[in-house]
Amino acid sequence: MRERTSWPWRAWEELMRDIQNAYEDIDAPRRSFVSSVEQIQPYRDLVHALSEVAELNDDTDVNCDVCFSYVLRSEGAYFVRLSMVGLYATFERLHGRGGADLIISRKDCSSDFERDVFRLLTARGFHVLSDSELNSAVDLALPGIDNEAVTVRNAIFSPEE
Secondary structure, X not given: OOOOOOOOHHHHHHHHHHHHHHHOOOOOOOOOHHHHHHHHOXXXXXXXXXXXXXXXXXXXXXXXXXEEEEEEEOOOEEXXXXXXXXXXXXXXXXXXXXXXXXOOOHHHOOOHHHHHHHHHHHHOOOEEOOHHHHXXXXXXXXXXXXXXHOEHHHHHOOOOO
C-alpha cells in the first residue's frame, strides 16, 4: 500500500473501509452505489439546514461524481461537497477570479456564516478534508486514471477528475 500522507492511522483505516464498502472491489470498482445513495438522500437534513443559512443550488452530477455538490451564496459564494462514499466533505470559499480556498477548521473561518456552515458539517460527523488529505494516494483502480495517480479526491468525490 502506498503512503498515506497527513491521515491519522484510524481515520485512514476508516476511509479505506468506506471505499471498499462503496466500490465493493478496489481492483474492479463499481459505482452502482451512487444511484442508491442518490435515492436515499442520506444528507437531506443537513442540506435543509444549509438552505436555511444560505441560498443553496444543487450542482450534483451523478454521471461524473460520487458526491452531492452544492453552491451556497450568502456574503459570497461557497462550494460544499458531501461524499456518497462516507462522511467526508469539502468546504470552499470561491473567488470571483476562479480560485477557491478550502476551509478545513474553525480557524479558517472568517465570518459567522462560514462558522455556521462548518459547525453544521462537523456536528453531523463529517470529516472536512484538507488539500493534503485530498491529494493522498489511494489504491483504487479507476478507469482512465493511472493507478499511481488515483487520489482520495478521485475516490470519494470525482473519479473522473
